[in-house]
Amino acid sequence: MLKEYTEQIREVAKRLLKDKVVDCVIGYRKGTVPMLDAPYIAYTEEEADNLIWSSFCVSNLAKFLIGRKGKSAIVAQGCISRSIVNLINENQVKRENVYIIGVWSPGMVDRRKVLEKFYDKEILEVEEDGDELIVKGKDFEGKEFEERISKNEVKRDNCFTCMHRNAVIYDEFVGEKGEETGGGNIDNVAAPWEKLSFDERWEAFRETFGSCIRCYACRNVCPLCYCSVCFVDESKPQWCGKTQDEADIFTFHILRAFHCAGRCVDCGACESACPMGIKVRRLTSKLEKDVRELYGYVPGLEIGAKPPLAVYRPDDPENFITP
Amino acid sequence: MVKVLKKDQIESFLSKLKENYELYGPKKKGFEVEWAKLDGSLLFDFKNSSLSPKSFFFPQTECMMHFKNDPNDPEGMIMKPEPELDSKRILFNIRPCDAKAFSLLDKVFMKDEASLDVYWKDKRDKTILIGLGCNNPSPTCFCLSVGCGPFSEEGLDVLAVDLGDRVLFKGITERGKEIISSLDDAEESDIKNAEELKKNAESKITRKVELDNILSKEILEVYEIPLWDRIHETCLNCGACTFYCPTCHCFDIQDEVQGDYGRRVRNWDTCMSWLFTQHASGHNPRGTKKDRVRQRFMHKFKYIPFRLNGEIGCVGCGRCIVRCPVNIDVRDVVNQMNQQLK
Numbered sequence: 001m002l003k004e005y006t007e008q009i010r011e012v013a014k015r016l017l018k019d020k021v022v023d024c025v026i027g028y029r030k031g032t033v034p035m036l037d038a039p040y041i042a043y044t045e046e047e048a049d050n051l052i053w054s055s056f057c058v059s060n061l062a063k064f065l066i067g068r069k070g071k072s073a074i075v076a077q078g079c080i081s082r083s084i085v086n087l088i089n090e091n092q093v094k095r096e097n098v099y100i101i102g103v104w105s106p107g108m109v110d111r112r113k114v115l116e117k118f119y120d121k122e123i124l125e126v127e128e129d130g131d132e133l134i135v136k137g138k139d140f141e142g143k144e145f146e147e148r149i150s151k152n153e154v155k156r157d158n159c160f161t162c163m164h165r166n167a168v169i170y171d172e173f174v175g176e177k178g179e180e181t182g183g184g185n186i187d188n189v190a191a192p193w194e195k196l197s198f199d200e201r202w203e204a205f206r207e208t209f210g211s212c213i214r215c216y217a218c219r220n221v222c223p224l225c226y227c228s229v230c231f232v233d234e235s236k237p238q239w240c241g242k243t244q245d246e247a248d249i250f251t252f253h254i255l256r257a258f259h260c261a262g263r264c265v266d267c268g269a270c271e272s273a274c275p276m277g278i279k280v281r282r283l284t285s286k287l288e289k290d291v292r293e294l295y296g297y298v299p300g301l302e303i304g305a306k307p308p309l310a311v312y313r314p315d316d317p318e319n320f321i322t323p
Numbered sequence: 324m325v326k327v328l329k330k331d332q333i334e335s336f337l338s339k340l341k342e343n344y345e346l347y348g349p350k351k352k353g354f355e356v357e358w359a360k361l362d363g364s365l366l367f368d369f370k371n372s373s374l375s376p377k378s379f380f381f382p383q384t385e386c387m388m389h390f391k392n393d394p395n396d397p398e399g400m401i402m403k404p405e406p407e408l409d410s411k412r413i414l415f416n417i418r419p420c421d422a423k424a425f426s427l428l429d430k431v432f433m434k435d436e437a438s439l440d441v442y443w444k445d446k447r448d449k450t451i452l453i454g455l456g457c458n459n460p461s462p463t464c465f466c467l468s469v470g471c472g473p474f475s476e477e478g479l480d481v482l483a484v485d486l487g488d489r490v491l492f493k494g495i496t497e498r499g500k501e502i503i504s505s506l507d508d509a510e511e512s513d514i515k516n517a518e519e520l521k522k523n524a525e526s527k528i529t530r531k532v533e534l535d536n537i538l539s540k541e542i543l544e545v546y547e548i549p550l551w552d553r554i555h556e557t558c559l560n561c562g563a564c565t566f567y568c569p570t571c572h573c574f575d576i577q578d579e580v581q582g583d584y585g586r587r588v589r590n591w592d593t594c595m596s597w598l599f600t601q602h603a604s605g606h607n608p609r610g611t612k613k614d615r616v617r618q619r620f621m622h623k624f625k626y627i628p629f630r631l632n633g634e635i636g637c638v639g640c641g642r643c644i645v646r647c648p649v650n651i652d653v654r655d656v657v658n659q660m661n662q663q664l665k
Contacts, residue, residue: 031650032644032650032652032654032655033463033644033645033650033652036645036647036650037650038557038649038650038651039557039649040557041556041557059648059649063559064556064557112354115354116353116354118354119351119353119354120368122370122459122461122462124462140368140459142459213374213383213562213566214562215561215562215563215565215566215593216561216562216596217559217561217562217563217648219561220559220560220561221559221561221648221649233596233597233598235598241577241579242575242577242588242590243384243577243579243588243590244383244384244590245384272648273559273561273648274648275563275566275567275646275648277355
């Protein structure tokens with residue numbers, strides 16, 4: 001199934017490059033390691049043959065549009081297209097400089113969930129077959145194994161609750177449009193700490209973010225994080241310490257999450273990029289839930305929409321300011 | 324000195340060592356492997372620890388000295404030394420690549436008396452490394468191409484080999500030999516068996532990287548290959564590769580005060596960050612992502628060999644390959660570098 005998408009993406013990319021509609025096509029390529037398919041920029045028809053579409057396209061390509069000169073084509077499933085809408089609304093990208101190759105997302109696989117399932121084995125190859133993955137490898141004694149698992153068992157958390165799997169804006173749509181939602185209800189699972197007491201919530205937060213090594217992969221993969229100088233990198237004044245003390249680590253995560261409020265499209269790239277497997281969305285999902293409830297706003301759906309935290313309306317809710 | 328120990332006697336061996344040493348070893352946590360205090364057993368069926376054990380010697384955050392933040396106090400504003408490590412430690416089942424990495428870092432942190440890093444030296448002096456040969460290297464391992472190997476002894480005090488029901492211990496340094504001196508001598512067959520395992524392990528490492536052109540060409544020639552215009556494109560400039568790397572050792576020193584307590588603290592830093600090279604003047608000698616990505620590969624495969632007699636600044640552990648969120652594979656980068664220098 002995804003093979004057909006791959007063929008069509010390549011075809012479109014080649015045509016756009018040949019006709020000089022765009023300078024490059026931003027898409028994904030196959031990874032050198034199983035399940036690590038990666039962003040790729042094709043400049044020639046030949047290079048377009050490296051483009052793929054798979055269940056492991058977890059990075060957010062919209063990031064690569066920021067600051068780009070000329071006109072670029074970009075492969076975009078629902079969340080990536082919504083990130084592009086955000087970037088257009090926030091004046092980081094011009095609509096006329098982007099050619100959006102819309103695509104449907106099957107819901108991406110969380111590589112860590114697969115690794116966890118086969119924690120005592122070495123995975124050497126993962127193939128896709130419809131709704132299943134064929135996992136091949138060796139156990140620790142060197143004995144080979146091959147096992148089929150359902151993709152649904154190992155899907156990324158955000159892909160379960162996705163409401164927009166098809167690109168929301170595009171210049172051209174590749175393949176058929178598919179099922180729009182992941183089936184899960186985001187309001188039921190967002191903000192998993194809401195029901196906890198203050199103390200329990202703090203404990204859960206510490207446990208979740210305590211292993212952070214401050215590599216900033218979450219920030220750097222995120223298309224919302226385009227500040228020329230991030231607050232953690234400011235030195236005059238220095239807002240945030242550089243150490244591994246909890247206060248420094250937590251300051252980074254809390255402030256970053258707040259900067260994303262009303263803007264995050266829940267693409268899950270932060271969680272996929274985190275080498276420590278931190279569930280970064282536990283913070284952002286709460287903020288997005290609040291924005292939905294308080295302002296009735298879902299980011300990234302409409303060009304020209306005003307982000308609620310960037311505008312003032314006399315009837316803005318304020319009950320969260322003075323409880 | 325080659326000794327042997329039955330696996331069912333490991334617990335008593337460890338408990339005896341515990342009288343004089345703090346013991347650490349790899350421990351499984353799901354599919355990840357962490358370093359933890361040993362509780363009596365040793366882990367043998369693991370590939371390598373997720374993070375390298377470099378933080379035993381070079382913690383991500385380390386207080387170097389402290390002071391009383393009070394200019395009116397006669398003792399105030401004067402830096403006081405931090406206490407040294409108050410215990411002796413043994414790291415069990417460290418992989419040979421990680422030990423080799425520390426021996427490389429010794430050449431940086433303990434180059435000579437004038438540039439001696441007392442923090443690194445104190446912990447190195449008080450820590451014995453008992454390595455475990457890799458019977459089953461990972462598909463991302465390429466140690467053989469970078470002057471290391473699955474049974475490399477460099478940097479180790481003892482090399483252990485998992486023989487199934489027993490463990491062979493080869494003493495390398497004097498202090499290593501002392502640790503294992505009470506064990507039984509290995510049989511001829513054990514030694515032969517270990518030799519076989521070594522050969523077998525080496526044959527399993529099929530992925531190679533080619534370095535000959537990189538090493539033989541002039542620095543500027545390597546610096547100017549066209550590869551650098553492409554390889555950085557999808558790099559996020561996060562620090563994952565550098566923080567997981569056992570040989571990356573750059574740091575940033577900060578002074579912090581809170582109330583009347585002040586301290587000087589050093590933290591891991593990363594050449595992937597623009598801030599790492601930002602000058603107070605506003606100038607940045609590595610101002611673009613291209614500069615920074617090039618730096619990481621040039622440092623490991625050209626500058627370090629140039630400065631350290633051909634020694635390569637990478638031990639082939641493969642951690643950066645599996646942790647990079649955008650799959651920038653060091654093996655491909657190095658092979659392409661070498662290819663473009665033909």
